[in-house]
Amino acid sequence: xxxxxxxxxxxxxxxxxxxxxxxxxxxxxxxxxxxxxxxxxxxxxxxxxxxxxxxxxxxxxxxxxxxxxxxxxxxxxxxxxxxxxxxxxxxxxxxxxxxxxxxxxxxxxxxxxxxxxxxxxxxxxxxxxxxxxxxxxxxxxxxxxxxxxxxxxxxxxxxxxxxxxxxxxxxxxxxxxxxxxxxxxxxxxxxxxxxxxxxxxxxxxxxx
Amino acid sequence: xxxxxxxxxxxxxxxxxxxxxxxxxxxxxxxxxxxxxxxxxxxxxxxxxxxxxxxxxxxxxxxxxxxxxxxxxxxxxxxxxxxxxxxxxxxxxxxxxxxxxxxxxxxxxxxxxxxxxxxxxxxxxxxxxxxxxxxxxxxxxxxxxxxxxxxxxxxxxxxxxxxxxxx
Numbered sequence: 018x019x020x021x022x023x024x025x026x027x028x029x030x031x032x033x034x035x036x037x038x039x040x041x042x043x044x045x046x047x048x049x050x051x052x053x054x055x056x057x058x059x060x061x062x063x064x065x066x067x068x069x070x071x072x073x074x075x076x077x078x079x080x081x082x083x084x085x086x087x088x089x090x091x092x093x094x095x096x097x098x099x100x101x102x103x104x105x106x107x108x109x110x111x112x113x114x115x116x117x118x119x120x121x122x123x124x125x126x127x128x129x130x131x132x133x134x135x136x137x138x139x140x141x142x143x144x145x146x147x148x149x150x151x152x153x154x155x156x157x158x159x160x161x162x163x164x165x166x167x168x169x170x171x172x173x174x175x176x177x178x179x180x181x182x183x184x185x186x187x188x189x190x191x192x193x194x195x196x197x198x199x200x201x202x203x204x205x206x207x208x209x210x211x212x213x214x215x216x217x218x219x220x221x222x223x224x225x
Numbered sequence: 226x227x228x229x230x231x232x233x234x235x236x237x238x239x240x241x242x243x244x245x246x247x248x249x250x251x252x253x254x255x256x257x258x259x260x261x262x263x264x265x266x267x268x269x270x271x272x273x274x275x276x277x278x279x280x281x282x283x284x285x286x287x288x289x290x291x292x293x294x295x296x297x298x299x300x301x302x303x304x305x306x307x308x309x310x311x312x313x314x315x316x317x318x319x320x321x322x323x324x325x326x327x328x329x330x331x332x333x334x335x336x337x338x339x340x341x342x343x344x345x346x347x348x349x350x351x352x353x354x355x356x357x358x359x360x361x362x363x364x365x366x367x368x369x370x371x372x373x374x375x376x377x378x379x380x381x382x383x384x385x386x387x388x389x390x391x392x
Contacts, residue, residue: 058333060381061350069270073256075278078246081241111296146248202307212280 027053190218192219236281241310244284247293248277254352255301262348265337272308276301284339302348302362309340309387315339342377347375 018026023039024048040047192212196205205221212219229250255276255294260269280300287296335346348359356374360367 052386055379057350057378060346062230064347064351065336067257067260067266069252069256069273070284073252073270073274074248077252077274078241079243080274081281082280107364149362192336 138170151188192217194219194221196221196222196223229293230290233284233287233293235295237287237290238286239292244281250280251297255297258298258301258347258352259305259308260349261343261351262302262340264340264343266370269305270310273307275308276304279304293379295354295361298348300357301352302344306312306340306344316379334388335381337384338377338380342380345370345374346377346381 018035018039019042020039023036023043026033026036027040027046027050084109194205194208209219209221227246229247232243232247232250256266256270258269259272259276260266263269263272264318265270276297280297283300287293293354307387335343338346344363345359348354349356354362356367356370359365359374360370363370365373
């Protein structure tokens with residue numbers, strides 16, 4: 018092995034027998050190998066010698082604690098959002114039953130009531146398909162028409178929050194996201210965090 | 226002192242104090258790695274902080290507590306790569322990205338490398354991950370990791386030695 022080979026191999030297989038044998042005989046290559054090692058060690062030591070700024074661990078602990086609090090609060094907030102209109106309906110309905118409005122006319126004969134439509138596809142009921150664009154366009158609206166009811170195009174955070182709350186109330190617990198390429202990564206990260214905080218399971222597909 | 230694996234097991238069961246001890250053990254290495262990946266100490270520190278919070282959040286998905294170190298490396302790398310601010314040098318080939326001045330220190334030289342080179346150097350020499358874990362974190366093959374690491378070391382070495390000679 019000549020010095021050129023040794024220098025090439027010392028970078029890749031420093032501990033091979035052939036390399037070590039050459040290094041034991043050649044002071045120039047030994048220096049080369051030592052410089053290489055020093056550079057790597059120094060790199061690691063230099064970066065590791067910079068401590069995190071004071072209070073780093075406390076800041077992490079605080080963020081972890083804040084996250085736990087927000088998870089605990091979220092279901093309560095959602096429950097309150099559901100409970101308020103239900104309570105209002107009960108109060109209005111109860112008042113109506115107790116004090117029916119009188120018209121002075123004889124009561125009409127009761128008519129048969131059409132049954133409520135029944136959702137037969139539980140998958141459709143429990144999952145929500147979200148299409149994410151940076152800006153809405155005509156073609157989005159066309160595509161949405163094909164997925165009427167369970168798909169939502171969202172471009173704004175406010176839209177997303179309202180949509181999720183709405184579907185949470187209706188029982189959706191799973192979200193499939195189709196994300197167009199121009200949506201910035203931070204928006205997706207934000208959405209995933211929101212989904213997880215709200216207890217949704219999720220799948221994501223980046224559209225081409 | 227309790228082992229990292231035991232602490233991870235306790236943290237997985239919801240023990241926040243155990244997680245705080247994990248943060249204490251790994252914070253310096255995490256900040257150093259993210260510093261080198263992002264090229265900026267403050268951005269790196271924020272990335273490391275986010276990585277710990279994400280790790281706590283996702284800890285339930287980690288099956289093997291013993292694999293925490295490499296799993297956390299992946300989390301940290303992804304967050305640090307995302308946090309990296311766009312810099313002109315990242316658009317340029319490595320050999321053009323950082324002009325060499327005469328008296329630059331090793332960290333300055335390392336921070337002047339291309340983003341791709343900084344990533345592999347950080348994960349290998351600061352975070353101490355295996356080739357396989359680095360490949361997983363960066364979405365590369367092991368062979369590509371080795372060759373990129375070789376290029377990075379070579380560039381670093383040449384610049385470092387040139388800087389020492391010139392000073």
